[in-house]
Amino acid sequence: MVKRRSRVEIIMEILEYLSENCSKPTKMSMALNLAYDRLDQMLQQLRSNGLVTYDGDSFCITHKGLELLREYQRFRKLAKSLGIDL
Amino acid sequence: MAIMVPTRHLLYFLIIAYEAYILMANLLISYYAYRASRILSSRNMLLLSVGIMLFGIYMLTNSLINISVLAYLYYEPARRLIYVPPSVYPWLIMDGLMELASLILISLALSLPAEAYMLIAGLLIMHANPIFVIHSLSVLSIIFLSYICILLWLRFSQGNNLVMLTALAFTLLLFNIPVEVLVFIVTNSLFLELVEERLVYSVASTILLVNVIRVVHYGKAQE
Numbered sequence: 001m002v003k004r005r006s007r008v009e010i011i012m013e014i015l016e017y018l019s020e021n022c023s024k025p026t027k028m029s030m031a032l033n034l035a036y037d038r039l040d041q042m043l044q045q046l047r048s049n050g051l052v053t054y055d056g057d058s059f060c061i062t063h064k065g066l067e068l069l070r071e072y073q074r075f076r077k078l079a080k081s082l083g084i085d086l
Numbered sequence: 087m088a089i090m091v092p093t094r095h096l097l098y099f100l101i102i103a104y105e106a107y108i109l110m111a112n113l114l115i116s117y118y119a120y121r122a123s124r125i126l127s128s129r130n131m132l133l134l135s136v137g138i139m140l141f142g143i144y145m146l147t148n149s150l151i152n153i154s155v156l157a158y159l160y161y162e163p164a165r166r167l168i169y170v171p172p173s174v175y176p177w178l179i180m181d182g183l184m185e186l187a188s189l190i191l192i193s194l195a196l197s198l199p200a201e202a203y204m205l206i207a208g209l210l211i212m213h214a215n216p217i218f219v220i221h222s223l224s225v226l227s228i229i230f231l232s233y234i235c236i237l238l239w240l241r242f243s244q245g246n247n248l249v250m251l252t253a254l255a256f257t258l259l260l261f262n263i264p265v266e267v268l269v270f271i272v273t274n275s276l277f278l279e280l281v282e283e284r285l286v287y288s289v290a291s292t293i294l295l296v297n298v299i300r301v302v303h304y305g306k307a308q309e
Contacts, residue, residue, distance in 0.1 A: 008127045075122040078301045081248035082119065083196055083238045084130045 015061055015069040022060035104284040105149045111291035112142025118298045130195040137191030144184040145287060151177055152280055182223030189230035196237050231260045251297040255290040262286040
């Protein structure tokens with residue numbers, strides 16, 4: 001059975017995807033296997049928190065977004081090293 | 087085994103110093119686990135954080151109780167049996183409960199099966215005798231510690247290499263139980279037994295702390 005992704009996991013997947021390249025929402029929706037409406041809602045939230053920017057065509061990750069992503073990755077690794085399932 | 091007065095005092099100091107170190111190490115690990123629980127929005131990490139903090143506090147109270155027993159032995163060195171007055175029972179029960187609670191929280195964080203609650207409730211309800219409760223708390227703690235070790239090594243065998251140091255730390259705590267008994271049988275000294283226990287606990291706490299720091303600050307661990 002495929003494990004259902006939590007909201008935090010989806011947000012981090014979006015940031016991880018954007019950390020490689022800026023992207024259009026439609027492309028992201030397919031790559032992340034996420035409904036367009038839901039993705040759009042999350043992107044707006046990330047934008048209002050200053051984690052991503054939008055230039056009218058594509059979304060890009062900000063420095064603040066990159067920092068949050070790195071912090072998340074470090075602590076995810078910590079959880080794994082302590083034997084915790086997320 | 088004859089221990090000279092300064093050595094005995096030095097041992098008291100060492101035990102307290104170790105205790106302070108173990109408590110500090112546990113609080114630090116707990117702090118990192120708490121930060122992780124906030125960032126990852128993980129309930130399991132929060133349980134682990136509280137569990138590890140409680141374990142550090144348990145170690146401190148355990149030492150305080152044992153120090154009074156050792157002070158008694160200092161004035162009565164010929165005694166082989168220690169009379170523990172009933173007034174100390176509530177402290178021993180509280181100490182055992184704290185140890186058990188911390189191990190249950192850690193087990194819960196690692197996904198504890200629901201059947202375990204039945205076992206705890208069953209054993210504790212069976213008798214209201216304080217001595218029985220004290221002993222059953224110790225037995226339950228060993229069971230939970232064994233469960234944690236098995237689970238961690240299973241995760242390691244399933245390909246999670248990062249978990250090795252954590253599994254090693256908890257296994258040390260488990261192996262401390264027979265070693266502790268062995269030290270007491272061989273040396274007949276509660277002092278040395280207590281020192282051995284503190285040594286093992288400080289090594290285990292150090293392993294956990296080093297593991298946490300290298301992952302969080304240096305990103306050394308490889309997946």
